[in-house]
Amino acid sequence: MSADDGTTVKLPSFRGRRNLRQEITETLRGAVIAGEMTPGAVYSAPSLAEQFGVSPTPVREALLDLAKEGLVEVVRNKGFRVTALSPKELDDITELRALIEPPTVRRITEQGVSAKAIKQLRPLAAGIEKAAARRDFIAHVTIDMQFHLALLELADNPRLLETVRSLRTSSRIYGLRELPDGDALFDSSHEHAELLDLVEAGDADGAEALMRRHIGHVRGIWSEKNLTEDPS
The missing domain is CATH 1.10.10.10 (Winged helix-like DNA-binding domain superfamily/Winged helix DNA-binding domain)
Structure with a gap:
């Protein structure tokens, strides 16, 4: 179109x-x-x-x-x-996400997550990897949001969930189509299954650290291609 x-x-x-x-x-x-x-x-x-x-x-x-x-x-x-967002606006969104999501994942892990909940999240993690492999960027972004919101929903904090939903909806990941095969998008997609492994194992330190790295990787995908370009 x-x-x-x-x-x-x-x-x-x-x-x-x-x-x-x-x-x-x-x-x-x-x-x-x-x-x-x-x-x-x-x-x-x-x-x-x-x-x-x-x-x-x-x-x-x-x-x-x-x-x-x-x-x-x-x-x-x-x-x-x-609508377009400037690099500064995207940095601000990333900063807020980093303040909220990693410690929330830590708390979820410390509280313990049922095997049923982990099982329900596994297909979403796999779906993200499959979308990345076939370079279906719309599906990748859509399933990624579903995964992270479903995980954060385990914190049982509706206001927090809506805040993260709003931040993620406001985000942009420019330049995905220009990424070569095997680049940052694919590295990032693998982290979802790894995150579930850490949560399932009760490794709160590891889960929090990976969530923080994951947000940084997603930020890096667009900044690497667009750091010097203001899309507005």
Whole structure:
């Protein structure tokens, strides 16, 4: 699908799928966070709907949901413009995540996590690796968010969970498509299974340290390609 400036983004078809609005919202959210939808570019609901294989209505509703999250902004009579974040803004988000997520993972590990909960998280960790291997960046970002929010949900703190959800939704990982095979994205994807191993083993020190490194690795993926470039 092309934006007004000719920028293209590869999106899946949703013909015959249920819960269209939710699925489309998650996919478009992942596309924005992964940088697959270009910052500053304007996309129309009918054009996106054509690629999804659905009517424009659920796509427009999904884009309005993303507008409430600050991922896009409405451009009257044209469509929706993808918002951009500066390196400083992304650094601020990373700093806040580092203050919240590693100590929360430590507390979760110290409290103990049931075998059932670990078992439920394993397929998500595997899904992240598979998405990275096939370079499906939208799926990678989407499943990654599901994994981390499901893990943090074990802390039983809804306000904390919503704060992290908001921070992660506000993040951007620019330059994924330019990464060569076997680069940082793949190293980062392997860390999810390793994190579960540490949590399952009750290694709070190791789990906290890995979570801190993991956030740094994700930050490094976009900064390596875009540190000198302000996407705004």
